[in-house]
Amino acid sequence: MRVVVVGGGIGGLALGAGLRRRGFEVAVFDRDTDVAATGGYHITLDERAQSALRELVAPQTMRRLLASASALRLRDRDAFWDRRGRLLGRGPDLSGDSSIDVDRITLRMLLAEEVGDDLHLGRTVSAVGQGDDGAPRVLFTDGAPVSADLVVGADGTHSLVAQHLAGGRTNSPAGIIGFSGRTLRADLSPGERQRLGPRSGLAIGPHGAALYVGFLDPVGNATLDAPELRMSVTTGPTYIWGAMFPESTATDSLREVRDGELQAALLRRFHEQGWAEHTLEVIARADLHSVAAYRFNAASTRASELAPWPAGRITALGDAVHATPPTAGMGAGAAIRDATDLLQRLGDVHDGDMTTAEAVNRFEAGMRRRGSEILTLARKTVRLILATDSTLGAAALALSTPILAAAARLRYR
Template identity: 65%
Template sequence: MRIIIVGGGIGGLALATGLRRQEFDVQVFDRDLDVANTGGYHITLDGRAQAALRELVAPEIFERLLASASALRLRPPDALWDRHGRLLGYGPHLGDSPSVDIDRITLRTVLADAVGADLHLGRTVTEIGRATDSAPMAVFADGPPVRCDLLVGADGTHSVVARQLAGGPTSEPTGIIGFSGRTAADSIGAPERQRLGARSGMAVGPRATALYVGFLDPVGNAVLDVPGRREAITTGPTYIWGAMFPESAVSDSMRGLHGDALRTALLAAFRRRGWGERSLEVIARADPDSIAAFRFNAASTRSHDLAPWPAGPVTALGDAVHATPPTAGMGAGAAIRDAAGLVTQLRTVADGTTTLAVAVSRFEADMRLRGSEVLHQAMKTVRWIQLTDTGLGAAATGAVIPVLAAANRLGRRR
């Protein structure tokens, strides 16, 4: 069986790695010229995602990944702040958490190494065609089409493959624009570094403004203490943050900015909405070249809306099917679990116990449930933020949050 994967992101590379281990004939085509050409931010892999990854990659590859990851169990509980940096409360203890954080670039490059020569960069797929025997073909912007027995779209939120299968987009904008960046912990003043601590936190303000500040330290909070195998691009304590604004003419115009200009505009946008300077220091001290803008897109949370096409020799996975905002930190993990599920089903085709159509149908049924689950989690936070953009929501945010902050201060004094 010859398999083509369109898209060399995390889901596509994880799938290719798993298929190669099972000795399938697989080729991956991606439009990027460099696998490191991706957001330099971090993703969270929960226990289920790690179990799937362990099935897909060789033990030495899995060890390389864990040696480059940061353990959540070594962090204090997450914090919730108001826009002035006043503490509202803490999340649950993380001591029993199996989850790990890892740089997206690190994960993608290690998986690409595992795929090896089967990954073809600089190849843009423009559509899915059919050969004379109805077998699927990948049609490229340049070069002849390539025929296969199964074609898998792992080409992200704006997937060419899934759009063609569904007859239209498989996700839509949520109304929130995100901005993300990286800030070395030692570049922040001591008072703010002490306030933020070695934890992740979230601050929410009125009018759908929010700031998530994640903490990543693959050295101090290493999952595996194997320095010789560590490949993380983050080499010291780092705050990796994400700012959120409602989509508007102003936020849309900011998406066209870069570097210092984007950082300056971002700080100004927060200040216009009454955010305190203390909360903004992590942005003000960020590496300007790390700051990027992106739109929050989401698929339907209803499982029957996902992958709305008959099962056949063309399918898709990950964000191509269940595009998930980053507010739950589960999108990449879900794509990895999709990949493991598809490999499991294709093994039944290889051993002759089922047909390709049945295997793909079973895979898509499981993927719909998985995608709906992670979307429900991610959209809870999105909807909470959106509620603050109403008149009542803004008033409630402005009135209730200071009371919560005061109550928290009093509670800590007792």
């Protein structure tokens, strides 16, 4: 069986790695010319995602991943703050949590190594369809078309493959524009290092403004103590932060701004909304070249509305089907789980236990359930943030935060 994967993000590379390891003929095509040319937050992989990944990559690759990842169990409990930096509450104890955080670049590079020569970079897909023999075909902006027994779209939120199958977009704007960046912990003042601590946290203010600060330390908090295997691009305690504002003409215009100009614009927006100066240090002292903007998109939370097409020899996975805002921290993990499930189904086809259409049908049914689960979680945080973007919501937040802050002082002193 020949499988063509369109898209070399986490889900596409994971599937390509698994197919190659199981002896399938596979080709992964991606428009990027460098697998390290990617941004975004760090990636959280829970035990389900790690278990799925073990089915796709060699044991040594898994060890290299763990040696390059930051263990949640070594972090302090997450924190929730208001716009003045006052503590409102803490998350659960993480000492028994088996989840890991890893740089997106690190994970992508490891998976690309597993795919090897079957990864074709710098190839932009222009269309998918069927040849005269009924076999799926992939067309490119340059180069000859490629035929396959199965085509899998792993081409993200704006998936060409999923749009071909669904006859239109499979997701819509979630109402938030996100801005991300990286800041070394050592570059912050002693006061902010103390307040933020070795933990992740979220601060929400009125009018839909929010700031997530994620802690990543693949060296000091390494999941596996094997420095000789480490290949993380983050080499010390670092905060990977994400600022969020509701969509508007003013906010959307910031998506065209870059580097220092974008950083300055973000600081102005937070200042205008009354955020304390020290809470913005993590933005003010960020690596300028890491600051970027992007729109939150989301698919339907209803499983029945995901992958709304008849099962066949063209399918899709990950954000191409269940585009998920980063507010759940589970999007990449779900794509990896999709890849493992599809690989297992294709194994049944290889063994003669079912047809390709039957395998894809069962895969898509499971993917709908997974997608619905993570989208429901992600949407909860989005709704919470957007709920403050009204007169009533802003007033409720202003009234409740002093009470929550006072209760937190008593509880955590």
